[in-house]
Amino acid sequence: MKKDFAVIGLGRFGGSICRRLSELGMEVLAMDNNEERVNEYASIASHAILGDSTDEAVLKEIGIRNFDHVIVAIGDNIQASILTTLILKELGVKHVTAKALNDYHEKVLLKIGADVVAHPERDMGIRIANNISTSTVLDYLELSDEHSIVEIVANERLGGNTIIGLNIRARYGINIVAIKRGSDIIVSPLASEKIWLGDILIVIGADTDIERFRKKVIED
Amino acid sequence: MKKDFAVIGLGRFGGSICRRLSELGMEVLAMDNNEERVNEYASIASHAILGDSTDEAVLKEIGIRNFDHVIVAIGDNIQASILTTLILKELGVKHVTAKALNDYHEKVLLKIGADVVAHPERDMGIRIANNISTSTVLDYLELSDEHSIVEIVANERLGGNTIIGLNIRARYGINIVAIKRGSDIIVSPLASEKIWLGDILIVIGADTDIERFRKKVIED
Numbered sequence: 001m002k003k004d005f006a007v008i009g010l011g012r013f014g015g016s017i018c019r020r021l022s023e024l025g026m027e028v029l030a031m032d033n034n035e036e037r038v039n040e041y042a043s044i045a046s047h048a049i050l051g052d053s054t055d056e057a058v059l060k061e062i063g064i065r066n067f068d069h070v071i072v073a074i075g076d077n078i079q080a081s082i083l084t085t086l087i088l089k090e091l092g093v094k095h096v097t098a099k100a101l102n103d104y105h106e107k108v109l110l111k112i113g114a115d116v117v118a119h120p121e122r123d124m125g126i127r128i129a130n131n132i133s134t135s136t137v138l139d140y141l142e143l144s145d146e147h148s149i150v151e152i153v154a155n156e157r158l159g160g161n162t163i164i165g166l167n168i169r170a171r172y173g174i175n176i177v178a179i180k181r182g183s184d185i186i187v188s189p190l191a192s193e194k195i196w197l198g199d200i201l202i203v204i205g206a207d208t209d210i211e212r213f214r215k216k217v218i219e220d
Numbered sequence: 221m222k223k224d225f226a227v228i229g230l231g232r233f234g235g236s237i238c239r240r241l242s243e244l245g246m247e248v249l250a251m252d253n254n255e256e257r258v259n260e261y262a263s264i265a266s267h268a269i270l271g272d273s274t275d276e277a278v279l280k281e282i283g284i285r286n287f288d289h290v291i292v293a294i295g296d297n298i299q300a301s302i303l304t305t306l307i308l309k310e311l312g313v314k315h316v317t318a319k320a321l322n323d324y325h326e327k328v329l330l331k332i333g334a335d336v337v338a339h340p341e342r343d344m345g346i347r348i349a350n351n352i353s354t355s356t357v358l359d360y361l362e363l364s365d366e367h368s369i370v371e372i373v374a375n376e377r378l379g380g381n382t383i384i385g386l387n388i389r390a391r392y393g394i395n396i397v398a399i400k401r402g403s404d405i406i407v408s409p410l411a412s413e414k415i416w417l418g419d420i421l422i423v424i425g426a427d428t429d430i431e432r433f434r435k436k437v438i439e440d
C-alpha cells in the first residue's frame with residue numbers, strides 16, 4: 001500500500017525529505033508559506049501549495065488528517081513549529097515527525113505528541129564525530145546501545161590472513177558479516193576467506209568487543 | 221595514536237561534533253568568533269578559544285597545521301566558510317571536513333581542497349525519507365550503491381517460522397545477520413532459530429533482493 005506524505009517547510013531539511021520521498025515514488029504534498037519555495041518544489045512533489053501551517057483552517061481544508069505521515073520541517077521559527085505540530089496531532093494525524101532546534105524544543109514537541117523528533121545538525125554531528133575519531137571506522141549502524149555494525153579497514157596486520165587464521169570470532173566475540181573489496185561485496189564470507197590489505201570488513205558485535213578488536217589489531 | 225582535532229564554528233553542527241569527539245576521549249580545540257559560544261564549550265573541549273578563522277595569523281598562531289583533522293562548521297556565512305577552508309589547506313592541514321549549505325557551496329569547497337563536505341540537513345533528510353517511506357525498514361547502512369544492511373520488522377507472515385523454514389537465503393539471496401528482540405541481540409542466528417512477531421531482522425544483501433523480499437513477504 002502506497003502511503004501519503006506531507007512535508008511542511010521546504011528548507012534544506014524539509015526540501016531534502018520531499019525530494020527523496022518523491023524519488024522513491026511516494027505521493028508527497030509540499031507546503032510552505034514562502035512562494036519561491038513552493039514554486040521550486042512544484043515540479044518535484046506531487047502537489048505544492050502555499051500556506052501557513054499555523055492556520056488550522058488551511059490544514060483542515062487540504063484534508064491533512066488523511067495523510068499517513070506529516071513532517072514538520074520548520075526550523076528557525078520554533079513557535080510555528082510547535083503550533084503546527086499541536087494542530088496536526090489535534091486533527092488526528094497519526095505520524096508526525098518534527099524537526100527540533102535544541103533540547104528544549106525537542107521536549108516540547110514530544111510533550112504535545114510528536115511521534116519522532118529529528119535533530120539533523122546534532123545527529124549528523126554525532127555520526128561524523130564517530131566516523132572521524134578513528135580513521136579505521138568508516139560508517140556504522142547502531143543496533144542497540146551496546147551493539148553495532150561497523151566498517152573497519154583492514155591493515156597490514158590483517159591482510160594476507162584468513163578469517164579462521166585470525167580466530168576473530170573466538171578471540172574477540174565479533175563476526176565479519178561481509179567484506180567490501182573494491183566494488184565487490186562478499187556476503188557471509190567463509191572462515192577460509194583470505195582478507196586483503198585495504199578490504200573493508202563489515203563487523204557485527206558488542207561495542208566493547210569491536211573497540212577491543214580495533215584497538216588491539218588495527219591501531220596498536 | 222590519539223589524534224588532535226579542531227572544530228571551527230560552534231553552532232548546532234560544530235557543537236555536536238565537538239561534544240561527541242570529547243566524549244570519545246579525543247583532544248579537541250574549539251574555536252568561534254562568538255564569545256558566548258566559546259564560553260559554552262570551555263568546559264567541554266580540551267581548549268576553547270575566541271578567534272576569527274578567516275584571519276590567517278590567528279590560525280598560524282595556534283599552530284593549526286599540527287592538527288590531524290579540522291572541521292569547518294561555519295554555516296550561514298558562506299564566504300567565511302570558504303576562506304577558512306582555503307587558508308587551512310594552504311597552511312597544510314591534511315584533513316579538512318567542511319559543512320556546505322548548498323550544492324554550489326559544496327562544489328567550491330571541494331575545488332579549494334576540502335577533503336570531505338558534509339550537508340547535515342540534506343543528508344539527514346535523505347536518511348529520514350528512506351526510513352519513513354516504508355514502515356518496515358527502520359534503519360540501514362549503505363555498503364555500496366547496490367548493497368545494504370537494513371533493519372526490517374517481522375510481521376505475522378514471518379513470526380513463528382524458522383529461518384530455514386522460510387528459506388530466505390535461497391529464495392531471496394539475502395542473509396539475516398542478526399535479530400533484535402526487545403533488548404536482546406542474537407548475532408549470526410542459526411538456521412533453526414525461530415523468528416518472533418515484532419523481531420527486528422538485520423538483513424544484508426543486494427538492494428534489489430532486499431526490496432523484493434520486503435515487497436513480497438512484508439508489505440504484500
Ligand SMILES: Nc1ncnc2c1ncn2[C@@H]1O[C@H](COP(=O)(O)OP(=O)(O)OP(=O)(O)O)[C@@H](O)[C@H]1O
Nearest residue numbers: 009010011012013032033034052053074075076080
Ligand atoms: N508557518 C509556516 N507555514 C509554512 N511554512 C513555514 C512556516 N514557517 C516557516 N515555514 C517554512 O519552513 C521552511 C524552513 O524554515 P527554516 O527557517 O528552517 O529555513 P531554512 O533554514 O532554510 O531550513 P533548513 O534549516 O532546513 O535548511 C522555510 O522555507 C519557511 O518558509
Ligand SMILES: Nc1ncnc2c1ncn2[C@@H]1O[C@H](COP(=O)(O)OP(=O)(O)OP(=O)(O)O)[C@@H](O)[C@H]1O
Nearest residue numbers: 229230231232233252253254272273294295296300
Ligand atoms: N569567521 C569565523 N570564525 C570563527 N567562527 C565563526 C566564524 N563565522 C561564523 N562562526 C561561528 O560559526 C558558528 C556556526 O555558524 P552558523 O551561522 O551556521 O550558526 P548556527 O546556525 O547556529 O549553526 P548550525 O547551522 O550548525 O546550527 C557560529 O557559532 C558562528 O559564531
Ligand SMILES: [Ca+2]
Nearest residue numbers: 011012075076
Ligand atoms: Ca535553518
Ligand SMILES: [Ca+2]
Nearest residue numbers: 142145146207
Ligand atoms: Ca552505541
Ligand SMILES: [Ca+2]
Nearest residue numbers: 231232295296
Ligand atoms: Ca545554520
Ligand SMILES: [Ca+2]
Nearest residue numbers: 362364365366
Ligand atoms: Ca543504495
